Structure formats: structure tokens, C-alpha cells
Amino acid sequence: MVSYRPGNKEDFDQLYRTTYPRIFATLVMILKDRPAAEDATQEAFLRAFRAWKSWKEDAPAEAWMHRIALNVAFTKRRREQFQEVGMLVLRLGRPDDPDPTAGTHPDLRQELRALPPKQAAAIVLRHLHGYSNREIALTLGIPERTVASRLAAAKARLKVRLGDRVER
Amino acid sequence: MGTGGMDGFDEWLERELRQNASRNTGPNPLPSQSRYQAAPLQGNALSRFSFALAAMVSTKTVTALALSAAVIVAAGATTEAVITRSANPTDWGHQVVLQVQGCKDALAPGGHGVGACVSSFASQHGRQESKTHGTSSPSQHPNGGHPSGQPAGGPPSSHPHGGPPSSHSHGGPPSSHPSPGNAGGNSGNRGAGSNPGHVGKP
Numbered sequence: 440m441v442s443y444r445p446g447n448k449e450d451f452d453q454l455y456r457t458t459y460p461r462i463f464a465t466l467v468m469i470l471k472d473r474p475a476a477e478d479a480t481q482e483a484f485l486r487a488f489r490a491w492k493s494w495k496e497d498a499p500a501e502a503w504m505h506r507i508a509l510n511v512a513f514t515k516r517r518r519e520q521f522q523e524v525g526m527l528v529l530r531l532g533r534p535d536d537p538d539p540t541a542g543t544h545p546d547l548r549q550e551l552r553a554l555p556p557k558q559a560a561a562i563v564l565r566h567l568h569g570y571s572n573r574e575i576a577l578t579l580g581i582p583e584r585t586v587a588s589r590l591a592a593a594k595a596r597l598k599v600r601l602g603d604r605v606e607r
Numbered sequence: 608m609g610t611g612g613m614d615g616f617d618e619w620l621e622r623e624l625r626q627n628a629s630r631n632t633g634p635n636p637l638p639s640q641s642r643y644q645a646a647p648l649q650g651n652a653l654s655r656f657s658f659a660l661a662a663m664v665s666t667k668t669v670t671a672l673a674l675s676a677a678v679i680v681a682a683g684a685t686t687e688a689v690i691t692r693s694a695n696p697t698d699w700g701h702q703v704v705l706q707v708q709g710c711k712d713a714l715a716p717g718g719h720g721v722g723a724c725v726s727s728f729a730s731q732h733g734r735q736e737s738k739t740h741g742t743s744s745p746s747q748h749p750n751g752g753h754p755s756g757q758p759a760g761g762p763p764s765s766h767p768h769g770g771p772p773s774s775h776s777h778g779g780p781p782s783s784h785p786s787p788g789n790a791g792g793n794s795g796n797r798g799a800g801s802n803p804g805h806v807g808k809p
Contacts, residue, residue: 452638459635464628473631481642488643547623566617567624598616 443500446492455484458501461568462508468551468563469512471519479515483508502578509560509579516556550600558593561586 441457443450462483467476487494487507494503551559557579564570564578572590576583638644 451643455638455641455643456635460632464632467631468624468627476631484641485643485646488646547620548627562620563624566621567628594616594620597620 441500443494443496445494445496451488451491454487454500454504458504459484461501462504464567465505465560465563466508466512468548468567469509469556469559470515471552475515475519479511480508483511486511499574499577502574505564505578506580509556512560513556546601547597550597553600554593554596558589558596561589562593562597565590 441453443454459480463476463480466479466483467473470476470479483504487504490507494500551562554562560579561575564575565572570578572583572586575586579586
């Protein structure tokens, strides 16, 4: 396990190198596209760096980093939703533009983005990064029971929406 | 970070998420390319100093300082103009310099101090001013008359050198000195805008 010293610049650089791919992978599942995820990831590291001196060594740095990043992503999602409503009003009656980021398996990402961001975050932390419920609870600052209920609600919805694809 | 009790859906979910994530990962950017490199660490002494400096040199402070300086200069100029009866700043100190020089010249060899001589000049000057004001109408007085109700030509009761009340500076600097406490109202709002909180050890 890597040990970091709060307030140390070199250690923060190390934290950045170590956790950037995972933080970015989380945010790209929650936000609408790669540029948005990259922007949010950079913003999260900026905020974390400013608070780096106050990070407590007994807390896992990656979980702390994830928490900051998810807070940035939730704020960004709220803004995105406002913008989407505005765009929807503007193009009423016209067909949707195709999603340029859609790959061969766009459905899961689309469904994840359709979930409430906190449910999506729980799914990504649990099933992409392998966090336990306890670790997710610590990361998000919520009780474990809330994590369990969020995961259950999210999976129930995903099963309904993606069930036929899972069967294939 | 184990996951227990997985069913088929969970396995499919993990597989899909990992495939999706692997498609979306690019080259890991270097710390030198990151946005945080341009930001100071919170609590750094140097950054605190620079923030304080920036706050002090804020627009509000500069405006307040400039206004105060202008008021002080204007008040001094008004006082000098009233005393020397000249709007030309070069005349203001000239009379006093001449008098002091005269007093020095008149000083006996081995004598000390020109204070009494200069004081005498000031008293004479005060009496002259009082007479002038006594003969002029109250409306010509810079203050529009003597607020104390004394006769205009009366003795200048409380002035130490007998100078006229009009020689007092009535246009001193106002009480609107820039307060250091107001300098840079937004100086305390830097750093991590929202406390990201801490998480315990899992």
C-alpha cells in the first residue's frame, strides 16, 4: 500500500499517477462523454490538491480522491441535466443527433447515465472497481444500508432495461 | 475489495463495465500536464502572503487610498491658502521661511533658539488676521462669521499664538480612512471551496 504525506507535492503527483485512470473511468461512466469526464477529473484533482494538506493519513487516499471526484461529477451532472432540458426544448420535433461517443456497447453506459448519479456511482465503485459496500459507504459518506439500497435499486432498474441483452 | 454473492447479472455487469472502461482509457496524463500544477497548496505560507497582498491591492482599497490622499492634499492646500492668502503653493511656505531666516540673522552671536522670535511673528500675524476679519463683513469670513458669538474684532481667546480662528484647519481629513479590515473583502475565500471531507479507513 502506498503511503502518502499530506501536503507533500511529490506524493500528490504520485497519487495522481496512481489514481487518475480509475477516477477517470468512474467519471466517464457517470458523465455524458470523455471531454466532460476529463474536465471533471482535472477539476477533482485541483480541488484535492488544494485540500491536500488537510488529508488525514488514516483515510485511504484513493477513496478520498473518489469522494471529491464524485462530488464534482454530481454537480456537473446537475448542470448537464439543466442544459439537456434546454436543448430538448430547442429541438422539439426534430430527431436526436447521434451520440458520437457511442461504441459497440453503448447501452450499459446509456442506462448508467439515465440512473440517478448516486446510484450510478455505487454501481461503478462496486462492479468496476470492486469496492465493498463498506468501502463505498466510507467513500460516499453514507451508511452501508444506504449503499445496499442504492445498489439494489440501480440493479433492479438496469435488469429491467437491459435484461434481454443479458440473456443473449 | 471482494464481491460476494454474485449472480449472472452481476458478472455480466462487471464484464461490461471493465470492457467499457478499457475502451475509454487513454494515455495516463503526466502530473506536469494537470490543472492542479498551477494552483498553490492551501495553507502554504507563500500563497497566504500572496493572497493577502492581492487583497490589499484590490480595487476597493486603491480607490479608498486615492480618495483619502486627495482629501488630505486638498485640505492642506485650503489651510495654506487661507493662511498665506495666496492660491499659489510656492507662496505658502515662503513667508514662514523668510521670517525664520530673519530670526536667525537677528540672533545674537552665542544666542540660542529662534522660537521666541517666530512665536512673536505668529502672534502679530494672528492679530493682523483678527483685525482683517473684524473689518470685513461676516459673509466674507471663510466660515461665514464667528460661531462662538464673540465680537469679530475681539481677542482670539484660546488660540495659543493668538492666531485667528480662521487659521485653524477646518478641512482636515475626513474620518473615512480606509479600514484595513475591509481591504479585499474576498480574501478569505480561497482554497478548496468545498471541504471534500475525510473518509475513514475501511
